[in-house]
Amino acid sequence: MSLGHACVDVYQGAVAALVPFFVAERAYSYAAASGVVLAASLLSSVVQPLFGALTDRWSMPWLLPLSALAGGAGVALSGVTGSYALTLAVVAVSGVGVAAYHPEAARAARAASRGSHTAMGWFSLGGNVGFALAPLLVAAVVATGGLGASPLLVVPAVVGAALCAAAVRSGTGGGADGGRGGEGIGTDDWPSFLRLSGAIMCRSIVFVGLSAFVSLYVRQRAGGGEVAGTAALCVLYAGGAVGTVAGGRLAERYGRLTVVRRAYALSVLAVAGLVLVPGPAMYLFVALTSAGLYVPFSLHVTLGQDYLPRRVGTASGVTLGLAVSVGGLAAPVIGALADATSLRTALVPLIALPALGWLLLSGLREPASPGRAAPAAGPPDRRSRAVSA
Template sequence: MSTEKAINTTSTMRTKVLLLLSTGHLVTDLAAGALPVLLPVIQAALNLSYGAAGVVSLIFNISSSVLQPLLGLWSDKIKARWLLPTGSILSMIGLALAGIVSNYWLLLAVVFLSGIGSASYHPEASKVSRLASGHRRTTGMSLFIVGGALGAAIGSVVMAQLLMKFDRFASIYFLVPGIIMVMLFFIYNKKLPDEPGGVITGDINTNVKIPRNVMVSLTVLVVLIIIRSWIQSGLLYFMPLYWVNHLGKNPDYVSSLVVSFMLAGAIGTLVGGPLADRFGRKNSLVTSTALLVPLLLLLKFSTGAWPMIILFITGMVIVSTMATTVVMGQEMLPHRIGVASGLMTGFAIGMGGVGVTVLGTIADHYGVDSALWILTLMPLAAFALSLFLPKDSVQQE
């Protein structure tokens, strides 16, 4: 029996386990939404320059995203269920201390700690989600991933409310969900699915040579996710600037557009998983990428109430394939599930920050409108790449 088949000995989706993992994902990703809201307050309190504040964001991005494949490789070599509660609590400890420390170097250290917590949780949780999903892999993965989307949104809202009352020391209250999550994982530890005999034990061979065609397909998938992340991050950062500074829209109205986009992403995650299981992962990815081309063109030229409607639909479409790409990556690397998960949920998505930097440089030199035109046309490249992805490697039930 192959490793791929051994990992999927049950066809039943274990919804309670997936909800537990999704809740842990929510708690862990509170930091991703809360830290950007907390950072301006810390900047003022510690009298940091914009460059120094930018380094704080960079440290969190590197530790939480770029390091995920390395931690995924580690989780592939050992049984590491303890990374689930550890990752959640470290993410919250780092965030809690970020508002309390009064030294810049200590601030960088605790932000790095929070990022490491996030990077530790994601590959292992993605691996366990796969085990708990049965044959409905993309549906199960979507249940897991939606927790992260909600966590980032809730983290920003809760931190904003707490800051009004407790200033930067409000961060300490984020210890509470971290502690609760550790207790939940301790209580339900024996309910988590285990790898069948020989899978991801201490002696599994994770040095299996990856065929050239698989490496090519994996590279295409990673680049596709990077482009998708650039588009998503670009919409979040530059569309508000364009609407406020160039179209003269009210900032409150623009804020409602951003919230609409984030909520649509959570809905799209839940809808996209079952659709991919039903119609095929590649079909789902190609179709959703193709839809982005007319949607972004309509978004750029829409007026009245249409921007909110189109942005909501765009948010659903662009995030709907996140679970799909994670499952596709895991299927390409069945002997390295943790590495695949880290590449898809960490490295590739984290590279979206690089895209924002590039678009920002273009906006500085040639104007925001030029940056938005590039953003609008980027789905064409993503669509072309999606056509080169292999057909689904596992038959759908």
């Protein structure tokens, strides 16, 4: 499941990685380039909670390989479309594919993890590795062959579909059904869930805004051309590989909300340094920003699932989808402001958003976690739960 997640989330990172090439080869403005990011996010943000609600009612493991193929096909076609409108359309198809994948995948991973924060961190790590590899993959294909070589980007989708199909055949799909059996335990806490979602939206706007423009910004502020920009984007994504696993381990020791709040506080200082400090020091602040944004990533998902124990699919769809994808809705605003003023001016407001997220999280309490309650019940209960799963 983790490897399949990596193959699917390559296509979330690939859209932002393609932005500099659209600007260079097609002379897109900042606003037009950010519109491509919006196209990948808009439908995804709308339909992902819908897929979550559907998976709350029916098991759809077949959706995993199908959605992987759809996510890859859209990005693969984006470089060979003949118009801006067609580019937006195929990127939107990719966004829908990614949206369809996450709720059922998160449910299956949660069932397989038996409620372990660390295990969910490994699942989330797969997605973050996909993000991190996206700039390297796009650079290897498009920097050498131009946008016309983009059909080669479908390869991870084919691999991901095969991995997802293998996971379904080996019983992971059944694990998703087993996850349904645990629902109905406890009461849905919608106020806390909505506050958590608001914080995730703040994080999302920062992450997507930087994903779309940090490559261009570093070129301006640190020099070094395409190599410098690609390196900065890789640092932003690669930090997630460490941050996501670290977040799960830290949560086991200090508690999820404590870790999440401190990560948001770190993000305020890190984003400020990235935007305001010039020169090579920018790379340090890119790394710190990555840590601050990624440490709480998997914890957002398990917190959301525990705040809505009766609607795990819906919670997964929102925390992995709507709240995350909303950052793409803000990207055109950042791009338009950059066109009207400067890219630095457009990025300055991102400093305040992690602080707002911290305020939203400050009054939350740790929810009950039914998935983690089972081990404390003793060996007979563990066996019965394993049989039911």
